[in-house]
Amino acid sequence: MKILVCISNVPDTTSKINFTEGDTKFDTNGVQFVINPNDEFGLTRAMWFKEKQGATVHVVNVGGPQTEPTIRKALAIGADEAIRVNAEPIDGFFVAQQLAEVVKNGAYDLIIAGRESIDYNGGMVPGMLATLLDMNFVNTCISLDVEGDTATAIREIDGGKEKISTSLPLVIGGQKGLVEESDLRIPNMRGIMMARKKALNVVEPVDATQATQDKKFEKPAAKGPVKLVDAGNVGELVDLLHNEAKVI
Amino acid sequence: MSVLVYTESLKGKFKKNAFEVASYAHKVAQDLGTTVTAVSFNAEDDASLGTYGVSKVLKVSDDSLTTFNAKAYADVLAQAAKAEDTKVIVLSSSADSKFLAPILSAKLSAGYVPNVVAAPESTSPFVVKRTAFSNKGFALTEITSDIKVIGVSSNAFGVVESNVSASVENFGPSLADDAFSVKSVEVDRVVGKATIADADIVVSGGRGLKGPENWGMVEELADVLGAATACSKPVSDMGWRPHSEHVGQTGKPVASNLYIAIGISGAIQHLAGINASKVKVVINNDPEAPFFKAADYGIVGDAFEVVPELIEKLKEFKAQNA
Numbered sequence: 341m342k343i344l345v346c347i348s349n350v351p352d353t354t355s356k357i358n359f360t361e362g363d364t365k366f367d368t369n370g371v372q373f374v375i376n377p378n379d380e381f382g383l384t385r386a387m388w389f390k391e392k393q394g395a396t397v398h399v400v401n402v403g404g405p406q407t408e409p410t411i412r413k414a415l416a417i418g419a420d421e422a423i424r425v426n427a428e429p430i431d432g433f434f435v436a437q438q439l440a441e442v443v444k445n446g447a448y449d450l451i452i453a454g455r456e457s458i459d460y461n462g463g464m465v466p467g468m469l470a471t472l473l474d475m476n477f478v479n480t481c482i483s484l485d486v487e488g489d490t491a492t493a494i495r496e497i498d499g500g501k502e503k504i505s506t507s508l509p510l511v512i513g514g515q516k517g518l519v520e521e522s523d524l525r526i527p528n529m530r531g532i533m534m535a536r537k538k539a540l541n542v543v544e545p546v547d548a549t550q551a552t553q554d555k556k557f558e559k560p561a562a563k564g565p566v567k568l569v570d571a572g573n574v575g576e577l578v579d580l581l582h583n584e585a586k587v588i
Numbered sequence: 589m590s591v592l593v594y595t596e597s598l599k600g601k602f603k604k605n606a607f608e609v610a611s612y613a614h615k616v617a618q619d620l621g622t623t624v625t626a627v628s629f630n631a632e633d634d635a636s637l638g639t640y641g642v643s644k645v646l647k648v649s650d651d652s653l654t655t656f657n658a659k660a661y662a663d664v665l666a667q668a669a670k671a672e673d674t675k676v677i678v679l680s681s682s683a684d685s686k687f688l689a690p691i692l693s694a695k696l697s698a699g700y701v702p703n704v705v706a707a708p709e710s711t712s713p714f715v716v717k718r719t720a721f722s723n724k725g726f727a728l729t730e731i732t733s734d735i736k737v738i739g740v741s742s743n744a745f746g747v748v749e750s751n752v753s754a755s756v757e758n759f760g761p762s763l764a765d766d767a768f769s770v771k772s773v774e775v776d777r778v779v780g781k782a783t784i785a786d787a788d789i790v791v792s793g794g795r796g797l798k799g800p801e802n803w804g805m806v807e808e809l810a811d812v813l814g815a816a817t818a819c820s821k822p823v824s825d826m827g828w829r830p831h832s833e834h835v836g837q838t839g840k841p842v843a844s845n846l847y848i849a850i851g852i853s854g855a856i857q858h859l860a861g862i863n864a865s866k867v868k869v870v871i872n873n874d875p876e877a878p879f880f881k882a883a884d885y886g887i888v889g890d891a892f893e894v895v896p897e898l899i900e901k902l903k904e905f906k907a908q909n910a
Binding site for chain 1: 658659662682683684686687689690691693694695697698699700701702703715719720721722723724725726727728729730731732733769770771772773774775776777778781783784785786788789813825831832834837838839845846855856857863866867869870880881882883884885886887888889890893894897898901902904905909
């Protein structure tokens, strides 16, 4: 089985978000970038397929040269090879078209992406990619097993779970549950040394359509101070929620 | 040229988000000088959509579509969009809609913007406001493609009554076998309990509750309020509560009317995930907990004393207001 894991290079979850250039760009100043958490769960599941079922695992990122440390981290975790499509990921549809080209050229059986990236939260790349390639697709995937060409997945639905049966080639939008938080791997020195020797192939983008464009960003409005209720007078909270906030 | 809306239903009954997306579509249709056409799947009371501004319902009655199937449903919606010569399609932010929307968008080469929180800023150019950076910011996004797909955030635009009279037409899409190549084997859905996705009130517990054995009072508080239960990331990582309850940046977003956090300190990732909730209450024994800066109401105190007291007061309140 040949697996492609799609990774986004995103601000660390603890990042404070600021905008620059007249609020038209995300301010990367002082921001630490990481593998998108939803993608990292998928990458870790891919490592399981590599170790237990002999799968080959490649990772791909659509981004400029500045994303290479994040790609190297994926190699240090254990991916065999990496591809970087040398283009800014201007929107989800554009990225899906770039990835479709990579998948076509690499003849992958299973494409693992995250449910969404935690920066732009588009949540559209895996589904668009599957549709462009006429592959099967399961979103919000929290469990995945593959036997031969048959895949069994569980997806999270609102208020429950759904068990799904499908076949390869398959694209999933994964999230926590594919593996547990405690299964995530911190690259060790040997992994980091080996990652330096692994192939990181840079390919140029294909002509693709952009369908959306972010024009301006805003930060949430500043909030007023909290209204404190004395712990000995809990009834006042009920009163405030009913009469002032009008939410009960 | 009508605005097309995907109205979700479960066992024949429209979900609340169906009325929200219909309301949103009606606003867009007014801006564009057109009307709203809904697509319903095996729903019972199609004409009721008129109340929320739908002029025409394309009613799909098909036993093979009883259980949601993203690929097949996207196929149906794409056919409906062609039949109606639609330029704008509106759907919700449910797990099903977020599964289906990218498939539909790619089929139609449409630009898709999810998590939209307000009516379009303008329709020419077509610009919508959406959350970004996991609720740490907003983006004004222009959709430049001919066909536009909008995913409306839950509880943001709200339900608006317009009282249009809705005509109902049967719609028989043609589905190839390969539309069902991803098969649902089993659906395991909690019934009779509010879910984080659509609850008006969410009650959430954190590490301050010390252990899973102490969740009884969280559940009781949720019961009294008709609320969904949730938890912070450490709680789900330690296995005290299922992952499906984890709210925050890498878990589920919450956009409820009321969010009550018990024993949650308020890490930046958690606060991002619940930021879209309208009113936030924190109960924590540490007055320095960051959550107090993000909350509207707070009680500094021991959750094990405050929460049982709150349950009693709410029961009294409910008895008086019943």
